[in-house]
Amino acid sequence: MEITTRALWTLIHGMGFGGLYLLACSGALVGLYQFTTSSTACECTPGQERFMRVYLITMVVLAWAAVLSGAYAIYPWYRGAPPPGTVDLSMFPQHLLMSSPGTIGWHSLGMEWKEHVAWVVPISITMVAFVFIRYGHDLKNHRQLRAAVLVFGLASLVAAGIAGFFGAEIDDQAPVRGGSTIQLSRAESK
Amino acid sequence: MKTPYNADRSGSPALTNGSGAAAIFSAAAGCFVLAVLAILADKWALIQRSLVFYKPTGPLSGVTTVAILAWLVTWAILEWSWRKKTLPARRINAISLALLILSLILTFPPVGDLF
Numbered sequence: 001m002e003i004t005t006r007a008l009w010t011l012i013h014g015m016g017f018g019g020l021y022l023l024a025c026s027g028a029l030v031g032l033y034q035f036t037t038s039s040t041a042c043e044c045t046p047g048q049e050r051f052m053r054v055y056l057i058t059m060v061v062l063a064w065a066a067v068l069s070g071a072y073a074i075y076p077w078y079r080g081a082p083p084p085g086t087v088d089l090s091m092f093p094q095h096l097l098m099s100s101p102g103t104i105g106w107h108s109l110g111m112e113w114k115e116h117v118a119w120v121v122p123i124s125i126t127m128v129a130f131v132f133i134r135y136g137h138d139l140k141n142h143r144q145l146r147a148a149v150l151v152f153g154l155a156s157l158v159a160a161g162i163a164g165f166f167g168a169e170i171d172d173q174a175p176v177r178g179g180s181t182i183q184l185s186r187a188e189s190k
Numbered sequence: 191m192k193t194p195y196n197a198d199r200s201g202s203p204a205l206t207n208g209s210g211a212a213a214i215f216s217a218a219a220g221c222f223v224l225a226v227l228a229i230l231a232d233k234w235a236l237i238q239r240s241l242v243f244y245k246p247t248g249p250l251s252g253v254t255t256v257a258i259l260a261w262l263v264t265w266a267i268l269e270w271s272w273r274k275k276t277l278p279a280r281r282i283n284a285i286s287l288a289l290l291i292l293s294l295i296l297t298f299p300p301v302g303d304l305f
Binding site (some may be wrong): 067071072075076078095101108109111112115116117119120123124125127130131134138141142144145147148149151152153160 | 202203204205206207209210211213214216217220221224225226244246247248250251253254257258261278279282283285287290293294297298299
């Protein structure tokens with residue numbers, strides 16, 4: 001069983017950073033919602049608040065790791081230009097997608113949207129974490145700030161969902177492959 | 191950054207809303223700058239070329255770097271000038287929400303192609 005380094009990085013970017021972020025985001029929205037409801041916000045203990053801070057900081061790290069690994073590790077492999085006369089485009093995902101009318105939309109709409117909208121995620125969640133850490137339980141006295149934090153948290157979930165969906169589909173249609181091969185296990189034939 | 195737990199729990203804010211408003215507005219502005227730059231880089235070859243900060247990533251490197259810088263600089267300036275003030279948060283929220291929604295819409299390629 002083998003995997004290429006590029007496929008491994010794509011896995012770390014998508015399922016590691018991006019997937020974990022999406023999973024964490026729904027939990028964060030529930031936690032943030034509790035703070036947007038003044039009656040429950042009063043009941044939040046210092047321990048719960050500390051946990052929420054660590055939770056949000058972890059999300060900030062995941063969001064930045066996802067966009068930076070995507071833009072500076074995976075994307076250059078995705079948009080690599082094939083040498084003139086190349087017939088087999090399997091190592092050049094963007095050009096492979098653009099070579100067929102049936103798949104061109106995955107690049108012209110999917111990747112073009114994903115590569116930009118994904119950056120809304122770290123910006124939004126960094127703001128959310130900052131406001132939460134800055135104000136703590138005092139957020140219950142700032143209704144407008146609480147509403148904004150919740151809306152930006154929701155926007156980050158939507159943007160991460162768009163990026164995740166197109167990332168998964170694009171990798172299915174034209175996977176990023178290449179680099180050195182990593183041997184995961186050596187199965188013996190029966 | 192740390193809020194003391196003995197801060198007022200009676201309903202009157204212990205902190206002014208200026209710092210939060212600065213973070214919210216600058217985040218929305220950063221997202222909006224990102225969307226506008228993405229469209230500009232798509233429409234004008236000169237802007238596209240000037241935004242190639244890292245060749246393997248292409249203009250995306252410049253679009254995102256400039257947007258992040260715009261966000262952080264805006265945030266630093268607003269934090270410095272708003273942190274001790276109580277501001278009309280409803281109005282700032284409304285503007286921020288409009289910028290955020292516009293950012294999400296403008297990054298959608300069929301909408302960006304209209305310009």
